[in-house]
Amino acid sequence: DQQVKQNSPSLSVQEGRISILNCDYTNSMFDYFLWYKKYPAEGPTFLISISSIKDKNEDGRFTVFLNKSAKHLSLHIVPSQPGDSAVYFCAASGGGADGLTFGKGTHLIIQP
């Protein structure tokens, strides 16, 4: 039973355009959400996070939006750059010591 879902296994975006990665969750107890970026043969690298008390958090080219009523969050990258090509994981936490629940990831490909 997947509690965090990323329904797009891959996404191709032209360089300079906006990349939008989506994530849905089912567990109402989740109150903290994170996005990680992962290159092959490396560990996930933290990108940006958002607490459930907010609906938007911005850090440079990266913005995360949270819609609690829809149990949906999205990561916007603008403008997209070639170095953004990687697998992006959405993750959620319920505040306890039980770690993060991850989605299956979306492979973002930035085309020149």
Add this chain to the structure above:
Amino acid sequence: DTAVSQTPKYLVTQMGNDKSIKCEQNLGHDTMYWYKQDSKKFLKIMFSYNNKELIINETVPNRFSPKSPDKAHLNLHINSLELGDSAVYFCASSLRQAGYTFGSGTRLTVV
């Protein structure tokens, strides 16, 4: 100056063997974790551990056991390795459920 380091990076071993993967963090975090990324690239938590409690994902076989000699280390021991244990194992740490930082992974291949 690696924040979360795990060794070895690659581990190839025969079925039935017992092996360990080591993890150390120098971030002063209070909680450490082990995650498994399977062949479908799905990252799933196996254990979380702080000074007070060990939380085990109920789907993890009891052949897997975490050992924490101190707050900065959480090693993963695996007994009687099986083919299905082949995966990439990631160590991670956090401070009061924030600042999650991952190691670079250990690719375990059981032959």
